[in-house]
Amino acid sequence: MREAVAAALSRGAREGRSTAVLLVGPERPGGAALDDFDELMRRSVLRDDPVGRVGEELAAVLHIRSVDNAEAVARRIAVAGPARIGIAVAAPGEYGADDLLRRAALALQEARSRPDGAPWACYEPASVVAGPLAGQLREAVGKGELRLLYQPIVALPDGDLAGVEALVRWAHPERGTLEPDAFVPLAERIGVIGDLGRWVLEEASTRAALWQRRLPALQLNVNVSPRQLDDDGFAAQVLAILERTGFFPGNLVLEVTEGAVIGERASLAQLAVLSNAGIRIALDDFGTGYSSLRYLARLPVDVLKLDRGFVAELDGTSRGGAVAQAVLRLGQILHLDTVAEGVESEAQARELTLLGCHKAQGFHFARPLTASELQRWLPAGDLSRYESEVWGPEV
Ligand code: C2E
Ligand code: CA
Numbered sequence: 001m002r003e004a005v006a007a008a009l010s011r012g013a014r015e016g017r018s019t020a021v022l023l024v025g026p027e028r029p030g031g032a033a034l035d036d037f038d039e040l041m042r043r044s045v046l047r048d049d050p051v052g053r054v055g056e057e058l059a060a061v062l063h064i065r066s067v068d069n070a071e072a073v074a075r076r077i078a079v080a081g082p083a084r085i086g087i088a089v090a091a092p093g094e095y096g097a098d099d100l101l102r103r104a105a106l107a108l109q110e111a112r113s114r115p116d117g118a119p120w121a122c123y124e125p126a127s128v129v130a131g132p133l134a135g136q137l138r139e140a141v142g143k144g145e146l147r148l149l150y151q152p153i154v155a156l157p158d159g160d161l162a163g164v165e166a167l168v169r170w171a172h173p174e175r176g177t178l179e180p181d182a183f184v185p186l187a188e189r190i191g192v193i194g195d196l197g198r199w200v201l202e203e204a205s206t207r208a209a210l211w212q213r214r215l216p217a218l219q220l221n222v223n224v225s226p227r228q229l230d231d232d233g234f235a236a237q238v239l240a241i242l243e244r245t246g247f248f249p250g251n252l253v254l255e256v257t258e259g260a261v262i263g264e265r266a267s268l269a270q271l272a273v274l275s276n277a278g279i280r281i282a283l284d285d286f287g288t289g290y291s292s293l294r295y296l297a298r299l300p301v302d303v304l305k306l307d308r309g310f311v312a313e314l315d316g317t318s319r320g321g322a323v324a325q326a327v328l329r330l331g332q333i334l335h336l337d338t339v340a341e342g343v344e345s346e347a348q349a350r351e352l353t354l355l356g357c358h359k360a361q362g363f364h365f366a367r368p369l370t371a372s373e374l375q376r377w378l379p380a381g382d383l384s385r386y387e388s389e390v391w392g393p394e395v
């Protein structure tokens, strides 16, 4: 395996790709060997990804786009049995094989020392998980430092407001406003994402319940991290929040990434409960995942969000639009709602309309807006008269 890791690392360095090692072992060192895991691991990775023994444990070597990809594979392995998994990732040219394997072993140790958390751990330098930002993030939710922006999602071709996607920001006391890329991955690693996600849903559904009085069909999209779906209580929490805020489940869309749901029994069970309650599920960043199309028809999915990378490739030629067209066609065949992300120009909006895309989101229509900026997108009019028409006269 050491040689397979070394070969993968030099290929990664050549092709500018990151390399991950997953080290899989029993819950305790020296515990019962993981017999069927050989086969299971082979099925969890791509055909050419090496799988083999490293001492007592099993290892797999992957080329990945982001740590999410490696975690998606770990999650797939973990649902199959009582394993613990250590993950170590090397950026192109970052580590040698011995270093990477040693880091994976440290991560496995960490995964084994967690009493009830996720059964895998990613190797992190201590400075990241114990640094000042991590400490502040643990308190940010309680201190009321999080904010939400809302980006309009419009119907094509007329551009009418169909919904909004809630996007979180952290109003950091010293560093100013932080974008989610700067703290959501950290929140996932240090176990704060559950609190953060609950706050986002509560805040967004409270607002959207008010906006719905002016636009009853308004949809609210909320992002859900794969880590949140690992929590068995997730679906129940979502339903309780909707009950409290008076937001209608049929107007909520939860955005999950492919990696979070494909082949994961635990998160599928959560999604099935939510789906049965009328909540719709969107596959976010569709087309970029480390996953297989094979599962799509079997998932409780209602919406495909075409990744903005494919929208950026639209240039009026059939080659430029090839992936967008394929994804939109797939959506049509499976009767899914389709939303294009990152639409930045009129030309892109026109081409997406021609390809049959239902909805769009992007700077061409609107940037993420504050709640009060969004009000201006709602139909004006006499709210009280409107309310009496919709809800009947007050008694
Ligand atoms: P995403 O779900 O793909 O969200 C869309 C991102 O694209 C947003 O970035 C938005 O500002 C950006 N965007 C919108 N229109 C355009 C455009 O025309 N061009 C370009 N280049 N970008 C555009 P943002 O707000 O920085 O969010 C980044 C990511 O953070 C989101 O990606 C989502 O994965 C995550 N995120 C945001 N809010 C939450 C949250 O409440 N919970 C979780 N778990 N993740 C969140
Ligand atoms: Ca999203």
Ligand code: CA
Residues within 6 Å of the ligand: 284, 285, 305, 307, 341
């Ligand atoms: Ca997206």
